[in-house]
Amino acid sequence: MSDPVAVDAMGGDHGPAETVGGAVMASREHGVPVVLVGRAGEVRRHLARHDALGEIDVVHAQEVVPMDEPGAAATEAASSLRIGCELVGRGDASAFVSSGSTGAVVACAVRGIGRAPGVLRPALAVALPSVTGGATVLIDAGATADPVPEMVAQFAVLGTSYARLVLGVPDPSVGLLSIGSEPGKGNRVTRGAGELLAGLPLRFHGNVEGHDVLAGTVDVIVTDGFTGNVVLKNVEGTVRATLTLVAEGGIATPEALREVARRYDPETHGGAALLGLRGTVVVAHGASGAATIARACVVAHALADGGVTGLPEDRPAAEPVR
Amino acid sequence: MSDPVAVDAMGGDHGPAETVGGAVMASREHGVPVVLVGRAGEVRRHLARHDALGEIDVVHAQEVVPMDEPGAAATEAASSLRIGCELVGRGDASAFVSSGSTGAVVACAVRGIGRAPGVLRPALAVALPSVTGGATVLIDAGATADPVPEMVAQFAVLGTSYARLVLGVPDPSVGLLSIGSEPGKGNRVTRGAGELLAGLPLRFHGNVEGHDVLAGTVDVIVTDGFTGNVVLKNVEGTVRATLTLVAEGGIATPEALREVARRYDPETHGGAALLGLRGTVVVAHGASGAATIARACVVAHALADGGVTGLPEDRPAAEPVR
Known part of the structure; x- marks a missing residue:
């Protein structure tokens, strides 16, 4: 045993x-x-x-x-x-x-x-369900709030291993969360991480943005632990707010919306892995x-x-x- | 004229x-x-x-x-x-x-x-509709990606003036976007900004988190331009994803969900003000x-x-x- x-x-x-x-x-x-x-x-x-x-x-x-x-x-x-x-x-x-x-x-x-x-530093990985039916691993979801670019690049490597096991994707694609899809857009940490990621042996897709988190654009989204934690909680809050508005609009009953709510309930993530x-x-x-x-x-x-x-x-x- | x-x-x-x-x-x-x-x-x-x-x-x-x-x-x-x-x-x-x-x-x-x-630096302000019926001003939504804490504190002052005019709230409350509600939680910039905000003549509510963005917790949410832009686009993407899941689940027709979609469509924000x-x-x-x-x-x-x-x-x- x-x-x-x-x-x-x-x-x-x-x-x-x-x-x-x-x-x-x-x-x-x-x-x-x-x-x-x-x-x-x-x-x-x-x-x-x-x-x-x-x-x-x-x-x-x-x-x-x-x-x-x-x-x-x-x-x-x-x-x-x-x-x-x-x-x-x-x-x-x-x-x-x-x-x-x-x-x-x-x-x-x-x-x-x-x-x-x-x-260099640990990172939290969470698998978020995508609208396309799969899931995207968000890493770092809150372990290291102030990483240097080298740490973010390592998070991408850790997230890739995690996605391979948890999502069962043989060669996961990795997106760097930023504020523009063009390379070089972002803050200092992101720009530095982008340069490092381009040289690593992983499937680097380039920058992704806030609207890509649930879109299934990539298998792994890498970011610093501050942005990642804000995004994780923002997804939870925004799903809840949207379902409330739908229910209040009389478009559907709260009961009917429970399945969607359950999907993004932090209770159902099965936890974040500290890698x-x-x-x-x-x-x-x-x-x-x-x-x-x-x-x-x-x-x-x-x-x-x-x-x-x-x-x-x-x-x-x-x-x-x- | x-x-x-x-x-x-x-x-x-x-x-x-x-x-x-x-x-x-x-x-x-x-x-x-x-x-x-x-x-x-x-x-x-x-x-x-x-x-x-x-x-x-x-x-x-x-x-x-x-x-x-x-x-x-x-x-x-x-x-x-x-x-x-x-x-x-x-x-x-x-x-x-x-x-x-x-x-x-x-x-x-x-x-x-x-x-x-x-x-010191300009900031973009966007008014996001809250689930409670009002709105919250998010500042900076993308003008200054790497501010120092003093800049973030100024964004709060600019956001307060903006909320007074645009939301018509006489004394707007201000939340600092972070990764824990206790003071001192966050990254370096956020912790520094929190100390400065506590000493400014504005109604500082303390830290708020990602799930507070649409919850109507405060009138103004202040953050750096990197996190703010990621959050703004994450709200747009998450609302869209949630409505898609609701529609696909046969819970409601896409037509019936259009009003909720319209509310969070970036098209309808009326633009971001560069302050x-x-x-x-x-x-x-x-x-x-x-x-x-x-x-x-x-x-x-x-x-x-x-x-x-x-x-x-x-x-x-x-x-x-x-």
Whole structure:
């Protein structure tokens, strides 16, 4: 049996009430081996409710990182985040799943797991459904807010590996998110990244724009973690606003629109993968319920098996930082 | 009679075929005095089609700036963009309207009209309809891709004046677009801007996120011109994608969804106002038809009357650049 997926029992808006149920579901329904990390007494009480006391191991962690804790501060205490990441770092778990604060997860993962060889900074990857029926991987969706161009170029390499595994596209195309389709349009970071991407062994499509995010124009859209996070949340908000307007206009009932809403609900993304580390980390939405946590465990398990977290060994890394 | 609005006859995807009709419409239907700038012979042929030859003046400009021309290069030739801006700079026109390339309009406007006193960089303001029925001004939607925090703080001041006039809100609230609602979350530029905004005499709401853009959370959302332009185009693309999915799902017919689509069609924004100059400039979408050009003329005329282009005289400017 493969190493278990470590699940942060204390993360998210609902804590063990949802995370423990998610871990049980991942184990029973999907056959994913799991271990829960958090306050042992509390976690065991929730396991007992699912009749799963002898079934799933618990690793004790006394501290809980609040959802609004800044990233760096989270690494100090012996929290479920820190201890979960250390399990992966030591090789005692194959992957870590948390619905905690993204910034805190990133900080703990970098410290407890470490960056993969050659990787400058980690990046969050999210697969967004396209209007054409496929999906586009958005990377970085919020791990590194101020990257230099060399980091953005690496994100493209990481996103390509991720798209190959998650979308099943053999040779994914990559677009650089910018403010004009012509090369050289953008801000300083984008222009620098564009020059580097043109020289990398990946299928670089050139610049794409904000309206390409859901259009299925490319398989991977690469950007800095600030723009990527704003865009991810803007997609969620804009889909919601549009459906509200449609429903209010009497054009359709809210019930009929639920399927479209579900498609862009952050709950259904199955989590964002934190790439570029020596191990696998999946960040689920803070509001995740048990089913979403279970899905995140399945994704984490598959990613750990596929080994897509670092730079591919047969491909050169991006240029080193000057 | 007030000074005319100068209209770039050669701009946009359709050139004089639509711009001349728009100018005629602005003059006849809305009583806005206009002057057309472009290749005189060609413009007059189009005026003749509208029986408007003696009705609207034409200022000759031999050159046409292509839609994909980089900003700086556009200022070299004696183009309709450059000459139109110079008319405003000399006080011979009250405002300039163009559906040309945003980068080229910004470059020509800065050179031909000049910045308003104390303004570091210009910013584009767009009013986006909110799901609550009002609208939110997004600034900067694409004029200054790499601002320093002091510039972003000024954009907030410019956006507040604009929202007061265009939305009719006496004391507009301002949100700083970032990747977390807590102060201090964001990239370097955003964190710096947040500190400055807290000290300015405006109604600063704090950080907002990508999902707040259409939610009516604040009256003004301020950001850098790179993020703002990506968000503006992402809103357009996401509304379109959502309506397509609704229509394909058989939930409603495309016809029934047209009203919602129209609301977020860039054609109907009435253009983006370029703020921070000594005169008024409105940039209409490249695909603008005659009606959109006419509406942009009406907006430009009102903005010139309201004098919202610079920093308010009774309010201090943001801190000077270090």
